[in-house]
Amino acid sequence: MFRALAHPARRQMLRTLAREPTSISDLARPHRMSLAAAAKHVHVLESAGLVRLTLSGRTRMCRIDAEPLSEAYEWIRTYERLWSRRLDALEALFANDDDEEEDS
Amino acid sequence: MFRALAHPARRQMLRTLAREPTSISDLARPHRMSLAAAAKHVHVLESAGLVRLTLSGRTRMCRIDAEPLSEAYEWIRTYERLWSRRLDALEALFANDDDEEEDS
DNA sequence: CAGAAACTCAACCACCCGGTTGACCTTAAC
DNA sequence: GTTAAGGTCAACCGGGTGGTTGAGTTTCTG
Numbered sequence: 046m047f048r049a050l051a052h053p054a055r056r057q058m059l060r061t062l063a064r065e066p067t068s069i070s071d072l073a074r075p076h077r078m079s080l081a082a083a084a085k086h087v088h089v090l091e092s093a094g095l096v097r098l099t100l101s102g103r104t105r106m107c108r109i110d111a112e113p114l115s116e117a118y119e120w121i122r123t124y125e126r127l128w129s130r131r132l133d134a135l136e137a138l139f140a141n142d143d144d145e146e147e148d149s
Numbered sequence: 150m151f152r153a154l155a156h157p158a159r160r161q162m163l164r165t166l167a168r169e170p171t172s173i174s175d176l177a178r179p180h181r182m183s184l185a186a187a188a189k190h191v192h193v194l195e196s197a198g199l200v201r202l203t204l205s206g207r208t209r210m211c212r213i214d215a216e217p218l219s220e221a222y223e224w225i226r227t228y229e230r231l232w233s234r235r236l237d238a239l240e241a242l243f244a245n246d247d248d249e250e251e252d253s
Numbered sequence: 254c255a256g257a258a259a260c261t262c263a264a265c266c267a268c269c270c271g272g273t274t275g276a277c278c279t280t281a282a283c
Numbered sequence: 284g285t286t287a288a289g290g291t292c293a294a295c296c297g298g299g300t301g302g303t304t305g306a307g308t309t310t311c312t313g
Binding site for chain 3: 156182183186189190206207
């Protein structure tokens with residue numbers, strides 16, 4: 046999950062996809078890389094569950110599925126309290142478990 | 150930033166540090182890795198600005214500085230609407246704006 | 254039908270990442 | 284004053300990542 050977000054190109058693709066579904070080649074165009082490279086990025090996003098691919102003719106349509114981000118969102122939100130409301134955070138963090146992840 | 154969060158060991162260290170400042174060897178202890186390896190993780194967190202190190206005697210005290218997470222937090226938050234809308238019953242009410250699903 | 258577009262797939266490559274070990278230094282403890 | 288603890292540092296290593304190219308397949312377009 047966090048790994049899928051680590052690469053700037055992937056984040057930019059998600060930004061594009063947040064606006065509208067886009068084909069792989071359209072996602073690739075703004076980046077200075079081969080189509081094959083961009084396709085790899087898309088498939089990384091796909092296997093992170095962030096993007097859903099549907100085949101229509103010769104083009105793969107990508108649409109975002111941001112739901113898996115909620116995990117990361119909640120994780121980070123816990124620590125936001127740490128700096129915005131330092132005291133509240135302490136109780137919250139003791140209750141929090143995030144140790145069952147296999148992602149990297 | 151996202152990269153620093155990508156490794157589970159690093160996230161667990163942050164969880165520990167959220168409770169209280171901790172030395173590098175205490176951070177290392179729960180993990181099955183050498184001290185040198187754990188120290189590397191700590192320094193990754195440090196150079197991401199998430200951890201501040203202070204030398205006291207022979208031990209390095211690590212304390213969390215969660216503020217840099219706000220960047221990641223804000224980034225993810227922009228996508229919150231995408232998934233929270235899916236989870237809500239509100240989705241039906243907004244069904245007319247930009248996206249319409251062409252049944253895969 | 255010919256040719257281009259949109260991909261996939263496999264091979265290859267350079268670099269980074271996460272880990273190790275061993276030598277070393279400084280500080281604490283007895 | 285030894286010895287142990289806490290770390291650093293450099294060297295090394297295997298596997299993953301991010302990129303390339305080239306060839307092949309399928310589908311669209313003129």
